[in-house]
Amino acid sequence: MTYTWHDPLLPSQDGVLEEGTKQHNVMIKIVDDQGDVISAFPAEKTGSLVDNGEKHGVQIPVSCQAGACFTCAAKVKKGMEDIDIGKVSVPLIDTDEDQILCCIAGVKDECFDDGKEHEIILEKYM
Numbered sequence: 001m002t003y004t005w006h007d008p009l010l011p012s013q014d015g016v017l018e019e020g021t022k023q024h025n026v027m028i029k030i031v032d033d034q035g036d037v038i039s040a041f042p043a044e045k046t047g048s049l050v051d052n053g054e055k056h057g058v059q060i061p062v063s064c065q066a067g068a069c070f071t072c073a074a075k076v077k078k079g080m081e082d083i084d085i086g087k088v089s090v091p092l093i094d095t096d097e098d099q100i101l102c103c104i105a106g107v108k109d110e111c112f113d114d115g116k117e118h119e120i121i122l123e124k125y126m
């Protein structure tokens, strides 16, 4: 199943899709500590997860925005293999193997071109 995300900021790219809709094959879901989805947004090929969320109206709390604090950290519940932990810049602090810093992490480029569907589930600490 390919996700269809209604985003009024995105114009139709090819005239086939309805105006304001775009097909996405990488979806980010943020869950609470009970596993309930609290927000979701499609990933973009560029930018961090924080940037991608902001583009679709999802605010992920940040502080330094440089990979140097832990404010934006999340635990990856699913899809770690699809995440580039240093997409925007190199992490300046250590994290556990299942943790990422959303301000500098993004989705690996190849996920957008492989024709597969990807779902990344993040548990946010705050």
Ligand code: FES
Pocket: 061, 062, 063, 064, 065, 066, 067, 068, 069, 070, 071, 072, 073, 101, 102, 103, 104
């Ligand atoms: S906001 Fe400080 S590491 Fe992301």
